Amino acid sequence: MSHVAAIGIDAGSTTCKLVAVDRDGAIIAWLLEPTEPRVEIQVRRMLDALRAEIRIETAVPAIATGYGRKLIKQATRNLTEITCHARGVFRDLGRAGTLIDIGGQDSKVIQIGEDGRPVDFMMNDKCAAGTGRFLEYTAARLGVPIEALGKRALSVSSEEPISSTCTVFAESEIISLIARGAEPDAILRGLHRSLVGRVVSMARSVGIVPPVMLSGGVARNEAVRTMIAEATGEDVIVPRQPQLMGAYGAALLGSAA
Amino acid sequence: MSTVAGHAPSFPSRREVIEHVRALGREVVAVMPIHYPRAMLRAHRLHPIEIWGPPRVPRVEGSRHFQAYTCDIVVKATSFVRSGGIAGTKAILVPHTCDALQGMASVLGDFLHPEQRVLTLYLPRGRRTSDRDFLREELQRLGAKLSEVSGHQPSRADWMEAFEAEDAADAALADLYRRRERLAVSDRHFYQVIRAREYLTAEQFCEAATAVPEGNRPRTGVGLMISGIVAEPLELFDQIEALGAHIVGDDLACGFRRVYSTSMRNDPFERSASRLLKGPPDPTCGTPVRDRIEALQTRMRALGARGLLVYDPKFCEPELFDVPLLRKHLHEAGFPVLHVEFEMGETLPHQTLSRIEAFVETLS
Numbered sequence: 001m002s003h004v005a006a007i008g009i010d011a012g013s014t015t016c017k018l019v020a021v022d023r024d025g026a027i028i029a030w031l032l033e034p035t036e037p038r039v040e041i042q043v044r045r046m047l048d049a050l051r052a053e054i055r056i057e058t059a060v061p062a063i064a065t066g067y068g069r070k071l072i073k074q075a076t077r078n079l080t081e082i083t084c085h086a087r088g089v090f091r092d093l094g095r096a097g098t099l100i101d102i103g104g105q106d107s108k109v110i111q112i113g114e115d116g117r118p119v120d121f122m123m124n125d126k127c128a129a130g131t132g133r134f135l136e137y138t139a140a141r142l143g144v145p146i147e148a149l150g151k152r153a154l155s156v157s158s159e160e161p162i163s164s165t166c167t168v169f170a171e172s173e174i175i176s177l178i179a180r181g182a183e184p185d186a187i188l189r190g191l192h193r194s195l196v197g198r199v200v201s202m203a204r205s206v207g208i209v210p211p212v213m214l215s216g217g218v219a220r221n222e223a224v225r226t227m228i229a230e231a232t233g234e235d236v237i238v239p240r241q242p243q244l245m246g247a248y249g250a251a252l253l254g255s256a257a
Numbered sequence: 258m259s260t261v262a263g264h265a266p267s268f269p270s271r272r273e274v275i276e277h278v279r280a281l282g283r284e285v286v287a288v289m290p291i292h293y294p295r296a297m298l299r300a301h302r303l304h305p306i307e308i309w310g311p312p313r314v315p316r317v318e319g320s321r322h323f324q325a326y327t328c329d330i331v332v333k334a335t336s337f338v339r340s341g342g343i344a345g346t347k348a349i350l351v352p353h354t355c356d357a358l359q360g361m362a363s364v365l366g367d368f369l370h371p372e373q374r375v376l377t378l379y380l381p382r383g384r385r386t387s388d389r390d391f392l393r394e395e396l397q398r399l400g401a402k403l404s405e406v407s408g409h410q411p412s413r414a415d416w417m418e419a420f421e422a423e424d425a426a427d428a429a430l431a432d433l434y435r436r437r438e439r440l441a442v443s444d445r446h447f448y449q450v451i452r453a454r455e456y457l458t459a460e461q462f463c464e465a466a467t468a469v470p471e472g473n474r475p476r477t478g479v480g481l482m483i484s485g486i487v488a489e490p491l492e493l494f495d496q497i498e499a500l501g502a503h504i505v506g507d508d509l510a511c512g513f514r515r516v517y518s519t520s521m522r523n524d525p526f527e528r529s530a531s532r533l534l535k536g537p538p539d540p541t542c543g544t545p546v547r548d549r550i551e552a553l554q555t556r557m558r559a560l561g562a563r564g565l566l567v568y569d570p571k572f573c574e575p576e577l578f579d580v581p582l583l584r585k586h587l588h589e590a591g592f593p594v595l596h597v598e599f600e601m602g603e604t605l606p607h608q609t610l611s612r613i614e615a616f617v618e619t620l621s
């Protein structure tokens with residue numbers, strides 16, 4: 001097995017990820033877990049678990065990113081998600097363009113330049129609308145498991161428009177739609193449209209430079225991918241491991257690969 | 258009063274200033290942002306103490322009287338007035354800076370009736386001769402009200418003394434900006450001095466400004482220009498320095514936008530009017546956005562700024578109108594722009610710092 005050149009730690013608000021890369025920037029190992037309340041203790045435990053699997057020299061740089069980055073004592077440096085996501089996605093897809101990252105509790109749009117560095121960005125980190133949490137809450141109301149959301153939303157052609165962008169109001173809108181006997185999958189389709197509308201308008205304020213790339217946990221949702229493509233008129237490209245891009249970029253920045 | 262490099266500057270407190278001006282025979286007037294005729298107040302034996310949305314005051318009381326999308330400056334100042342924060346002052350002057358402040362003047366004057374007299378000042382939205390004439394008349398109207406408040410009709414000598422003192426303080430402010438690169442103090446310290454103009458007397462401010470030491474203070478990292486209404490809390494500047502950046506210049510309403518050029522006209526109202534209209538570009542004065550963009554570009558080039566941080570209280574309408582065009586044109590000119598909206602409080606939210614940190618990273 002190749003030597004670990006650097007470790008990236010993404011202490012996100014919903015999930016915590018660790019990625020180890022070799023000198024060429026290839027991923028050697030990774031771990032992903034739901035974030036625990038004491039993220040610094042969690043990272044220590046995850047690093048031990050990684051060490052049990054692969055040999056890691058003590059001097060290996062560890063770069064932390066994510067909302068909990070400043071709590072990670074083992075990190076040699078910390079950088080924001082913007083820089084790390086841009087780097088990870090640029091390396092994985094090899095393209096400049098517009099990256100939309102939809103995480104559990106925030107979403108961001110990053111314009112990536114020809115050298116892989118962020119040129120401009122916008123973050124929504126104050127409101128659950130436009131984030132994975134919006135789908136999670138509202139799907140819970142409909143009793144649909146999160147992994148099935150996208151498929152179910154695409155399985156119907158009818159759509160119930162959800163006018164509230166606010167998560168709390170959207171939930172009460174769903175309750176009235178259910179009470180009126182609306183088709184749950186059509187409601188789901190409307191919910192996806194509402195989320196996509198919000199992130200695409202954020203992307204438009206930054207300026208959409210094709211291609212459009214999508215990362216974060218929500219990138220796995222096929223309805224979100226399809227609807228972003230419809231709304232922007234651009235193909236949407238997704239990296240192989242969309243949830244790991246922050247940690248991957250952090251590791252790359254640590255190894256300078 | 259002392260100002261030592263590396264230490265916080267020390268000024269008289271607001272309470273001490275109030276006692277001092279009263280001993281000089283002047284009464285205190287609370288003043289809302291941004292532009293108003295200081296010398297005119299002084300000539301009328303009045304002293305302005307400005308209110309820029311007191312951070313420790315909750316929105317609750319003020320928010321009963323405004324739409325939810327009204328900025329903190331207006332809502333918190335109204336709470337402050339309602340909770341007796343300006344007790345002991347003779348009047349509150351509310352310049353027509355924006356619709357929110359105009360609304361505040363109506364709410365106070367027509368509905369809440371504080372014990373202080375509510376004075377308004379309609380500012381023109383342009384800098385033409387007709388605007389100056391309008392403002393001159395408006396200042397005459399205000400002057401009559403100020404005489405009623407203080408019971409004093411200024412003599413020629415009063416006007417001259419007031420202009421001399423306030424011109425000297427304005428010159429000291431302009432000089433601080435001119436000497437900025439050579440000053441041996443942190444950004445926080447610099448803005449503490451700049452903002453002391455909001456309540457010190459002209460003489461006290463001159464003393465504070467000249468006490469700012471010069472010396473070798475090598476500045477490393479990314480140079481930023483900061484724009485917006487007011488940069489609060491002051492901790493923001495420490496955090497920016499900790500992120501490896503520093504402020505090379507500002508376009509803040511509470512700062513550089515009040516570096517007026519002096520006017521030498523004979524008529525005191527005309528002099529006050531033309532002075533107020535001779536400040537740097539400001540959207541609340543109706544400056545076309547292209548003039549603001551041009552002025553910003555020129556200053557950013559000259560000062561070596563790599564990007565522009567626009568830092569505004571949430572829901573600041575005049576600023577929000579300009580931001581998309583500022584972003585677009587400055588970006589095209591090679592100056593990235595970050596727009597951050599904040600709620601006035603004592604601490605900086607993690608998200609705000611994260612955005613600024615990411616911005617500094619993109620510029621590094």
Ligand code: SF4
Nearest residue numbers: 328330355357573574
């Ligand atoms: S912050 Fe903006 S909206 Fe509020 S008072 Fe100032 S100029 Fe008006």
